[in-house]
Amino acid sequence: QVQLQQWGAGLLKPSETLSLTCAVHGGSFTAYYWTWIRQSPGKGLEWIGEINHSGGTNYNPSLKSRATMSLDTSKAQFSLKLTSVTAADTAVYYCARAGGFLGPWGQGTLVIVSS
């Protein structure tokens, strides 16, 4: 049973950098892409991007190069950094395994951007 556990700072000020990490427990880390998705309050789902075991990345252009993903294969962890956050970046952020479709998912982290 693969489980994803995520963590990171939940309250940021405008212009700061969001930083989240997701640990993968069980299963293969190298056979999949690893993804970040966010969901603004009361809104739908937005795909942020993905990273593979070699460090190859693919981002949503809507984030205008503010997002950077990385991974630590030895720890089976992957991370997201999002620079220059604004109130529009307030959302629940999820990590997920991507074997085509998404699943399983992490538990979600609410990130609030407020001065």
Place this chain on the structure above:
Amino acid sequence: EIVLTQSPGTLSLSPGERATLSCRTSQTISSRFLAWYQQKPGQAPRVLIYGASNRAPGIPDRFSGSGSGTDFTLTVSRLEPEDFAVYYCQQYGSSPKTFGQGTKLEIK
């Protein structure tokens, strides 16, 4: 970017009834790359259907998916109380991998 449009926005039905949810894509996609997710309040989404018509492990057979090209459908044959939730479709064949805006299935 492929835009996914779901309809209706809200569907009000009673337990035991049949639910039909629609997802239309802005351009033709391979049915191999269309998934449906269910999300309940306070929870992460979970996949129900992948490849347009394949049930994910552990998903009851009252959930079925169909469609091709630009029109896809999720059907719940007989609604159970636990099925009332928000449903999203997603295409994962083309980057960025986009979601529909969701259909809320509520108890009538």
